[in-house]
Amino acid sequence: MVTAPRLPELQECLENSLRDAQGGIVGVSVQAQQRSGQSPGCSEQSRPCGVQRGRSGRVRPAGPGPCRPPSRRAGPWAERGGAGMAARAGRCCRAGLSCGALLSPALLSPAVLSRAPATPRWGRAAFSSAPAVSGREGPQAREGSVRRRGRTLQFVRSAAPPRTERMAVDQDWSSVYPTAAAFKPASVPLPIRMGYPVKGGVPPPKEGNLELIKIPNFLHLTPPAIKKHCAALKDFCTEWPSALDSDEKCEQHFPIEIETVDYVSSGTSIRNPKARVVTLRVKLSSLNLDDHAKKKLIKLVGERYCQETDVLTITTDRCPLRRQNYDYSMHLLTVLYHESWKTEKWESEKSEEDMEEYVWENSHSQKNALDTLLRIKASENVSNVTKEELLASEVVKNYRNSVIALKNEGETESNISQYKESVKKLLNIQA
Amino acid sequence: VQDRHSDNSHLALQAKHTEQHEGRLYNIPLEELSAVFPHGLPHRFQQQVLTFNEARVMVRKPALELLAYLKGSNFSHPAVRYVIYGERGTGKTMTLCHVVHYCSRQGWLVLHIPDAHLWVKNCKELLQSSYNKDRLDQPLQASVWLKNFKASNERFLQEIKTQKKYMWGKRECTEEGRPLREVVEQGLARVRSASDAVGVLLRELKQQSHRGSFRLLVAVDGVNALWGRSTLRKEDKSPVCPEELTLVHNLRKMLMNDWSGGAIVTTLSQTGSLFKPSSAYTPQELLGKEGFDALDPFVPIPVPNYSPKEFESCYGYYLERRWLQHEKGQGWGGKRGMRVLGLELVSSKWAKKLDKLNTDFCTHRDAQSFAVPSVSLQGPRTFPPCASGLISSVCPCTPRVST
Numbered sequence: 001m002v003t004a005p006r007l008p009e010l011q012e013c014l015e016n017s018l019r020d021a022q023g024g025i026v027g028v029s030v031q032a033q034q035r036s037g038q039s040p041g042c043s044e045q046s047r048p049c050g051v052q053r054g055r056s057g058r059v060r061p062a063g064p065g066p067c068r069p070p071s072r073r074a075g076p077w078a079e080r081g082g083a084g085m086a087a088r089a090g091r092c093c094r095a096g097l098s099c100g101a102l103l104s105p106a107l108l109s110p111a112v113l114s115r116a117p118a119t120p121r122w123g124r125a126a127f128s129s130a131p132a133v134s135g136r137e138g139p140q141a142r143e144g145s146v147r148r149r150g151r152t153l154q155f156v157r158s159a160a161p162p163r164t165e166r167m168a169v170d171q172d173w174s175s176v177y178p179t180a181a182a183f184k185p186a187s188v189p190l191p192i193r194m195g196y197p198v199k200g201g202v203p204p205p206k207e208g209n210l211e212l213i214k215i216p217n218f219l220h221l222t223p224p225a226i227k228k229h230c231a232a233l234k235d236f237c238t239e240w241p242s243a244l245d246s247d248e249k250c251e252q253h254f255p256i257e258i259e260t261v262d263y264v265s266s267g268t269s270i271r272n273p274k275a276r277v278v279t280l281r282v283k284l285s286s287l288n289l290d291d292h293a294k295k296k297l298i299k300l301v302g303e304r305y306c307q308e309t310d311v312l313t314i315t316t317d318r319c320p321l322r323r324q325n326y327d328y329s330m331h332l333l334t335v336l337y338h339e340s341w342k343t344e345k346w347e348s349e350k351s352e353e354d355m356e357e358y359v360w361e362n363s364h365s366q367k368n369a370l371d372t373l374l375r376i377k378a379s380e381n382v383s384n385v386t387k388e389e390l391l392a393s394e395v396v397k398n399y400r401n402s403v404i405a406l407k408n409e410g411e412t413e414s415n416i417s418q419y420k421e422s423v424k425k426l427l428n429i430q431a
Numbered sequence: 432v433q434d435r436h437s438d439n440s441h442l443a444l445q446a447k448h449t450e451q452h453e454g455r456l457y458n459i460p461l462e463e464l465s466a467v468f469p470h471g472l473p474h475r476f477q478q479q480v481l482t483f484n485e486a487r488v489m490v491r492k493p494a495l496e497l498l499a500y501l502k503g504s505n506f507s508h509p510a511v512r513y514v515i516y517g518e519r520g521t522g523k524t525m526t527l528c529h530v531v532h533y534c535s536r537q538g539w540l541v542l543h544i545p546d547a548h549l550w551v552k553n554c555k556e557l558l559q560s561s562y563n564k565d566r567l568d569q570p571l572q573a574s575v576w577l578k579n580f581k582a583s584n585e586r587f588l589q590e591i592k593t594q595k596k597y598m599w600g601k602r603e604c605t606e607e608g609r610p611l612r613e614v615v616e617q618g619l620a621r622v623r624s625a626s627d628a629v630g631v632l633l634r635e636l637k638q639q640s641h642r643g644s645f646r647l648l649v650a651v652d653g654v655n656a657l658w659g660r661s662t663l664r665k666e667d668k669s670p671v672c673p674e675e676l677t678l679v680h681n682l683r684k685m686l687m688n689d690w691s692g693g694a695i696v697t698t699l700s701q702t703g704s705l706f707k708p709s710s711a712y713t714p715q716e717l718l719g720k721e722g723f724d725a726l727d728p729f730v731p732i733p734v735p736n737y738s739p740k741e742f743e744s745c746y747g748y749y750l751e752r753r754w755l756q757h758e759k760g761q762g763w764g765g766k767r768g769m770r771v772l773g774l775e776l777v778s779s780k781w782a783k784k785l786d787k788l789n790t791d792f793c794t795h796r797d798a799q800s801f802a803v804p805s806v807s808l809q810g811p812r813t814f815p816p817c818a819s820g821l822i823s824s825v826c827p828c829t830p831r832v833s834t
Contacts, residue, residue, distance in 0.1 A: 364724035372509055372688060372728065379507045379691065399728065411713040416731050423728045427511055431499040 162186035174225040181220065183212045188219065255286035256333075260322055277317040278325040280333065283310050287337060295356060296347075297340035358407035360400045366391075369399060369426065376428070398422045453495065454744045456487040459532060467535045469579040471545040471652065473524045483752050489741060491522065493734045494529040500730070501534070501694055506646065509688040512726055514654070516699040517734035518712045523698045524652055526734055530696050531650050539646040539693070540587045542636065542685070544576070547653045548703040550678050551661035557671070561600070562627055566677045567665070573625035573678055577618045580632075587645060588612035594638065597631055599624045611635060630681040637685060640692035647693030649685055653704070654697035657683055658722030660706050686726065697726075 167176075167189050176187055185206040193203040194211045206212055244250050259279040263272035284294060284305070297312075298305050305312050314332055316325040352363070360366055370390060377385045390396055402422040406415050423429075459467075464486050472480075480486045497513060504511060515523045535541050550572050560566040581588065591611045598604045599621060605613055611632060618628025640647040651657075657679050663671040673679045686695055699717045701707055711717050714731055737745065749755045 365727050368724070368727050375509045375689070375691075379509075403727070406715070411715050413733075416713065416733070420731050423730050426728060427508070427730075428505070429500055429511060429730065430503045431496070 164189035172224075173222055174220070174228055177219040177225075179220055180216075183215075183217050183219070185209065185212070251283070251286065255282055257281040258326065258329075260326075276320060276322045276325055277315065278322060278329055280314045280316070280326075280329040282312050282333065284312055285310055289337075289340065292343065293340040297336055298356070300336060300340065358404055360404050365403050366400070369396060372427065395422070395426045399426045449495070452490045453492055454489065454738075454740045456489045456744065456748055459486040459488060461486060467532055467541075467583060468528065469582040470576075471524075471531065471543050471650075472528055476525065476528075482754075487748065488525065488529055488532070489745065490529070491526065491734075491741060493522075493732050494526045497526070497530050497696065497732060498533055501530070504694060506643070506692050507641075509691050510647075510649075510693050510695050512686065512688060512695040512697065512729040513732055514697050514699060514714055514726065514729045515732045515734055516712060516714055516717070518736075519702060519709075521734045521736055523700065523734050526732075527650055527652055527696060527698050531648065534646070534648040535583070537646075539648045540584055540636065541648045541650060542580070542633075543583070543648075543650045544682065545579075545652055546700075546703060547651055547656040547679075547682070548700070548705070550676065550682075551656050551659070551663065551673050552705060554663050557663060557665070558623065560626065560677050561624075562630075562677070565675060566680060567663075567671060567675055568623070568626040568677050570622040570625050573629050574619055574622050577615050577625060577628060577632075581612075581615050581619070585612075588615060591635065591639060591645070593631075593635055599627070626677040629678060633681050633685045637690045640690055643692060645692075647690075649693065649695045649697075651682070651686070651695075651697045653700035654686070654726075655699050655704055655707070655717040655719075655722060657686070658719055658725060659704060662705055683725065 163186050183206075185208070188206070190206075192206045192212065194206070194209055195204045197203045244253065257280070259281065261275060261277065263275050264270075265272070284297070289297060301312060301314075304314060314329050316329040316332070319325045319328055370387060373390050373396070374385070377383070399422040402415070402419040406419050409415060461480070461484075464472075464480065476486075493515065497515075500511070500513065515526055517523050531541050531543055550569060554569050554572060556570055558568040558570060560568045588611045592608050593605060593611060593614065594607060596604060596607050597614070599617055603617065603621070605617060614628050614631050614635075618625040618632075636647055639645075657673055659673065661671050661673050661676070663676075665671055674683070686697070688695070699712070699714060701709060701711055701717060704717065707717060714729075715723055718726065746755070
């Protein structure tokens with residue numbers, strides 16, 4: 001079949017159209033001019049002139065080739081005059097709308113962007129521009145196309161570019177993620193990869209990445225967002241007292257810290273049983289305790305005391321209400337304080353194993369040292385040396401310190417060498 | 432290199448080892464070795480003596496330090512306790528043996544307990560002590576030790592006399608004033624009373640040492656066994672505490688510093704110890720609270736790994752004895768190579784690896800196969816990575832490429 005010569009408008013249209021990498025027509029400049037009567041031959045056509053590109057890439061020129069009967073849809077307009085139609089069609093064209101079955105006489109030169117073999121029977125001409133369609137999509141259905149799969153037809157949605165491409169760098173992020181929400185790859189303009197990497201490759205990208213969606217994210221809690229929260233909450237707050245301008249002053253005036261948590265959730269009830277927990281924190285240095293009282297208190301509280309920070313933490317949750325728990329924790333603190341100041345009768349039975357740190361007085365080490373020194377003195381026939389004298393002597397003091405360091409701090413090279421020197425001096429060993 | 436290994440035994444005789452001799456190896460004549468060390472040498476060293484047909488001991492700083500203390504000690508004062516400690520394989524037992532050899536050359540009476548751990552584990556026979564109902568006797572261990580003790584201290588056993596009459600059971604007794612040799616022979620003859628014989632021996636020596644007729648050296652290897660736990664069980668399966676053992680009880684008494692006229696040199700040992708982690712090597716860790724309190728105050732003597740100088744000396748000795756062999760002969764920048772590689776190796780551990788290599792080499796040479804023996808360099812201490820490089824280059828078993 002010999003194809004009919006193309007209309008000059010059509011040819012122009014073809015030349016002006018944007019072509020993509022594969023040479024397929026991507027975009028067409030719609031000329032919204034009213035040209036009337038240019039090709040009367042085509043005016044009878046109730047068919048849009050356009051380029052229909054089938055899957056095979058064949059360009060089927062519409063036009064005076066195979067004359068097709070007017071489409072059903074074009075029915076009512078076909079009888080009308082050409083000029084009116086032209087005007088109407090022109091208006092539509094100017095608007096750039098994609099009309100369904102739009103009669104468009106040859107006056108206009110629309111282009112049908114369709115890669116799929118949109119059959120002329122359906123007469124769907126879509127006036128839509130796809131400015132940047134990546135070749136990645138392949139011979140998939142494009143806008144407004146219809147794919148036939150077997151017997152049924154699927155209207156394939158157009159794949160719009162992700163929102164991230166249109167985001168400004170200085171946009172207001174808290175409006176993108178105002179609340180806690182799942183991770184949306186199209187809304188987060190970050191090139192994140194997550195997951196187990198492909199062999200010899202990299203972790204999968206963020207698009208369709210379940211791992212990123214599963215995990216909790218804090219995109220709704222960026223510092224500017226929190227600033228906004230604070231600004232909103234400020235109306236409900238009072239001024240910070242100006243006299244408390246440093247941590248030490250806060251410690252000094254308010255040594256006890258009470259921590260409570262309030263829970264808000266969307267639901268029918270405002271109650272949350274977790275809200276009754278009260279944590280009381282206090283530094284033992286701010287309590288008036290002597291040595292015995294402090295040791296006793298530490299033994300009484302056990303795990304609740306932290307050696308490094310000297311903080312006692314009492315957590316109460318045994319009462320149903322927060323106020324009750326707070327009262328109970330204060331009561332506990334009071335009781336601990338008073339009890340640790342008391343000395344019971346059985347505390348005198350405290351043995352060496354109970355001691356928190358090594359005490360040299362009345363220890364085996366002291367006994368041994370004294371015995372040895374006494375024997376040395378006896379061998380030198382020096383008598384009348386009392387224990388107190390020996391204990392007060394320099395060498396013994398040195399020895400005592402080294403043993404205490406060895407026992408309390410553990411064995412390090414320096415500790416052991418210090419011990420060695422002190423023993424050598426004690427026993428008067430010369431090299 | 433040659434002068435390192437010259438026979439410096441005369442220096443040992445005159446006890447003139449000083450710092451200038453550090454790193455050198457001195458020779459102990461083999462007859463003397465069997466006399467002084469019927470027991471007590473480390474197994475690896477014994478093998479080396481058999482292989483090289485000579486006993487060479489390296490003079491090292493901790494031993495020199497100890498010898499200096501012993502030379503300058505006042506024998507009217509109570510005995511000073513020295514505790515040699517260090518990580519595994521650093522040479523604690525060899526240091527102790529050096530000191531024992533020195534003291535025996537000087538004419539001291541050496542009470543050498545080779546390994547106290549042997550007394551608290553793997554004991555087949557435990558008898559109830561006749562002397563004290565609560566204690567347990569170990570006849571086998573006691574008799575073995577008595578035999579070795581007798582071999583090393585014949586002279587003294589003849590000279591020292593008992594001060595008390597001792598009854599061995601109902602009929603036998605040792606009168607006052609008899610030489611100690613009879614006590615020892617009684618223990619050897621009547622194995623049941625061997626532990627008591629050991630106890631008597633220790634008691635007598637302790638009481639008589641202050642007189643000055645002899646100097647007493649108590650050398651205990653693995654002293655932490657005395658205050659640890661034991662794996663022995665009584666007949667009713669209850670565990671035995673070490674103090675319930677007669678031998679341990681008497682030895683503990685010996686280690687107290689309530690006697691004078693000698694010294695006590697002990698070694699801590701994790702190898703062979705019971706219920707102690709392998710990383711423990713410091714005095715408190717191994718002795719525990721009880722042991723520390725019992726030995727306190729003592730002089731701790733740390734024994735480190737080989738210094739570069741000592742390493743070179745040992746390496747040179749092995750080269751000289753043709754124990755290490757290079758393909759390219761001596762000129763392979765042996766020592767220079769060492770310095771380049773910057774190795775710092777453990778004394779006996781490294782020797783173990785090299786020995787294994789060499790034994791493998793000997794077997795392979797016969798088989799004409801040149802497969803590289805797989806040298807397993809595992810151990811509690813990982814070698815520096817260049818060590819494997821060294822050993823594979825030293826190893827003559829690298830396949831000859833020409834074939």
